[in-house]
Amino acid sequence: MISPLKLANTPTPFYRLSRISELWNGNIWIKRDDLSGTGLSGNKVRKLEYLLADAIDKKADTIITCGGVQSNHCRATALASVRIGLKCTLLLRGEKPAVIDGNLLFDMLSGADIHFISEDRYNSNLDQELNNLASEVNVSKGKAYIIPEGGSNPVGAWGYVQALSELRQQCFEQNVKPNRIICATGSGGTHAGLLSGALIENWDVDIVSVTVGYDREETVNRIMEIINGMIDIYKLNIRIRKSDIKVIEGYLGEGYAKAGNEVIDVISEMARNEGVIVDPVYAGKAATAIKYETAKGMMKGTTVFWHTGGIFGLFPFKNRFKY
Numbered sequence: 001m002i003s004p005l006k007l008a009n010t011p012t013p014f015y016r017l018s019r020i021s022e023l024w025n026g027n028i029w030i031k032r033d034d035l036s037g038t039g040l041s042g043n044k045v046r047k048l049e050y051l052l053a054d055a056i057d058k059k060a061d062t063i064i065t066c067g068g069v070q071s072n073h074c075r076a077t078a079l080a081s082v083r084i085g086l087k088c089t090l091l092l093r094g095e096k097p098a099v100i101d102g103n104l105l106f107d108m109l110s111g112a113d114i115h116f117i118s119e120d121r122y123n124s125n126l127d128q129e130l131n132n133l134a135s136e137v138n139v140s141k142g143k144a145y146i147i148p149e150g151g152s153n154p155v156g157a158w159g160y161v162q163a164l165s166e167l168r169q170q171c172f173e174q175n176v177k178p179n180r181i182i183c184a185t186g187s188g189g190t191h192a193g194l195l196s197g198a199l200i201e202n203w204d205v206d207i208v209s210v211t212v213g214y215d216r217e218e219t220v221n222r223i224m225e226i227i228n229g230m231i232d233i234y235k236l237n238i239r240i241r242k243s244d245i246k247v248i249e250g251y252l253g254e255g256y257a258k259a260g261n262e263v264i265d266v267i268s269e270m271a272r273n274e275g276v277i278v279d280p281v282y283a284g285k286a287a288t289a290i291k292y293e294t295a296k297g298m299m300k301g302t303t304v305f306w307h308t309g310g311i312f313g314l315f316p317f318k319n320r321f322k323y
């Protein structure tokens with residue numbers, strides 16, 4: 001078992017959203033992983049505690065990872081690499097934008113070596129592109145460590161097995177018995193870690209995620225693959241069936257990194273009622289699902305909204321809000 005670095009400010013706060021509960025007619029609590037740090041914040045930090053410990057064990061000096069131009073994972077990886085004295089190379093999907101904003105601004109400030117590639121090349125040839133960057137590092141006598149998109153592999157997902165334990169302790173201390181825990185899902189590592197954690201601890205709580213990228217089937221398959229990887233590597237005594245993996249779709253709107261007006265409204269509602277900022281790409285879509293599924297009567301009892309961070313992704317959307 002890898003012993004993790006300490007990068008995240010944990011335990012992150014856990015409390016009831018009393019005004020939103022009243023407004024949305026539910027009993028909604030929040031786990032604030034958006035507060036796991038400042039620039040180095042959100043769900044990715046918990047994964048990086050394990051991934052970067054593994055990179056150090058393997059004597060790497062350069063971390064290579066990839067994602068969208070506004071990737072939270074890339075921003076967190078760039079800043080975490082600097083924090084522990086490693087170099088970082090980022091492969092970003094898309095063109096360099098005219099305005100440097102949000103996460104990309106932090107990537108640039110961190111001094112990461114940034115490569116932009118077209119969506120087509122990224123989607124069709126990602127592994128090869130990452131391996132090419134790693135070869136360049138290795139040829140110049142460095143040692144590269146590749147982190148997959150979103151840090152979602154069995155090593156990174158273990159951060160969320162630990163996070164589940166943290167929440168369970170907080171629920172015990174505050175006498176909260178959640179029926180479900182809900183988070184946004186992209187590459188699937190967060191859901192995979194939370195679900196494995198619940199199975200390991202034998203905690204009777206539904207782990208539900210709201211897909212903001214792939215369709216439900218693809219998301220379930222990805223989560224399944226990560227959990228099977230964890231079972232293999234860590235010799236876990238758990239069994240997983242596809243039906244245990246609960247993924248909600250229908251809140252993607254026009255696509256990844258696009259937000260409909262209902263998401264924009266939920267972002268304002270959260271800010272004005274709870275002083276909590278959610279982003280339009282991930283946590284804002286999970287919160288929107290909670291609002292509408294609660295209204296449909298699909299979320300009775302107690303819901304924990306796992307805020308996975310990502311607030312810098314809000315800035316490129318600033319013109320969508322009325323002040």
Ligand SMILES: Cc1ncc(COP(=O)(O)O)c(C=O)c1O
Binds near residue numbers: 071184188
């Ligand atoms: C803010 C935020 N929330 C949720 C997710 C989804 O996490 P995962 O990729 O582990 O499914 C991401 C992934 O990029 C993210 O940046």
